Amino acid sequence: MTKKILLTLIALTTGITGCDSSIDNTMDKSHGMSEERLKQIKPYLKKYIDEEKLPGMVTAVARRGKIVHFESFGYSNYEKRKPLEKDALFRIYSMTKPVTGVALMIMLEEGKLRLEDPVSNYIPEFEDIRVLSSSKEKSNLLQSARRPVTIRDLATHTSGIAYTFSANNEIRKIYNRHGLSPYYFVDNLNSYSKGESLLTAGSKGFDDICSFSEKLASQAPLMHQPGDRYTYGMGIDVLGCVIARVSGLSFAEFLKRRIFDPLNMNDTFFQVPKEKAHRFTNLYANPQGLKSYFPEFDAESLQESPHLVLVDDASTSPFLSATTVFDGGSGLVSSALDYLTFIQMLENDGVGNGVRILGRKSIELMSNNHLSIETRNNSEYTGTGSSFPAGIGIGLTVGVTLDPALAGRYGTQGQYFWGGAAATDFWIDPEEDLVAVLMTQVLGSPWPATQDFEALVYAAIND
Helix, strand or coil: CCCCEECCCCCCCCECCCCCCCCCCCECCCCCECHHHHCCHHHHHCHHHHCCCCCEEEEEEEECCEEEEEEEEEEEECCCCEECCCCCEEECHHHHHHHHHHHHHHHHHCCCCCCCCEHHHCCHHHCCCEEECCCHHHCCCEEECCCCCEHHHHHHCCCCCCCCCCCCHHHHHHHHHHCCCCCCEECCHHHCCCCCCCCCCCCCCCCCHHHHHHHHHHHCCECCCCCCCCCCCCHHHHHHHHHHHHHCCCHHHHHHHHHHCCCCCCCCECCCCHHHHHHECCEEECHHHHHHHCCCCCHHHHCCCCCCEEEECCCCCHHHCCCCCCCCCCCCEEEHHHHHHHHHHHHCCCEECCEECCCHHHHHHHCCCCCCHHHHHCCECCCCCCECCCCEEECCCCEEECCHHHHCCCCCCCCEEEECCCCCEEEEECCCCEEEEEECCEECCCCCHHHHHHHHHHHCECC
16 A cells, blocks of 8 residues: 655735725835835845746735735746746645634634633544653653643644644654545655656545544544643644534635635635636745655755756646645635735734724734743744744744844734745734735745845835
8 A cells, every 4th residue: 555645734825905994906105115125025036036946926015004015926837937927826835824813713702612622622532632651761652631632722733733744753653654634645755757746646535624633633642741832733724623613614614704705815715716727826845845844755866956846736736626624724725915915904903805804802812922931942843843933922823923133033023924835924013014925836945035025025114
């Protein structure tokens, strides 16, 4: 039987709504941003395309509810040199997580969920979940959980649920053995031939997100005690099951009714509609970067393509096929403008397109740090093996800047953000009334395009 190597991916997307609660797609020059400096964004970032490091990018910035920068450059299909358009559709991967976060806050506002609710209230299989021993001498032994896994644990990555790339060896083996991932998978990474697509599977392996969540709880222990550490993982996918069961809707239908339709986000979905397939982009990977997700991958075999390897051909992608597994941690496709609409709603105190999605206090709760100093000090960050960054906290499905100087990034205390596995990114700076999004499609990208974009945007503020 062919071993299935699970493709665990992360995510992001963008959208913008005016301060008057209506979408303003016109370019605006009167909102405290230097037009001359904003014009430097495209030529500076284009070096990544010219050096064949990234296929293309769409970048968008809004300040005070107005779009001040919106550009596309490079290619959606690098091999055919098909130009990347502004309305291109991207796999936003972990940028799906903040969308799930907003769904959670809607449920909290309506009193249908509470942060300290045990997950077992909604998924009974979590009732007797076990925890892998932290003892090096007894690393394969199981122990009882000291307390239940809670909704807050899922939303802050403190549940003990991991990804294969963030898991220790014991948990990784269990995930791989039982196929515990709600994402599309790769049959054999090392069977790649130039010009082929690595991602060939048309199924996510489960009937729905709840059957995945039940199997995860039944067949895999937690990597650590709930709340002890931050471990980047599939907990937010499980959160999607909770929301589906509480709402009585599929998770996809809940997002459509409560977020996408009210905001006119018509380009955000789990499956790319046939009539929009021509706007879908190819997905690439950096060969060395793939090893961060798949240590067994032989990157040396791809020396003729040192920077960009085709992972998912847009014309044959499984994202074009119907799915019933709606994974709230990584499953959405979106456009830059749609995601800008979404994050501008958050910046506009929960109102977008004339509709209130959330209350202001819910957004404050979502975007404030929920991790103690002890938890952060005891944690790695996003499965990289590096320590948790100074000056960074974790809110409910988002990262939070606690101290820009310690974090070593532009921005303001209280800025919140997240990115996706394919090198997409966004941030929201409430103090500066600023939102920004970058879309590209490269897994394992080592290039600092996001940091460059961030520096260029903040350098353009002139008030």
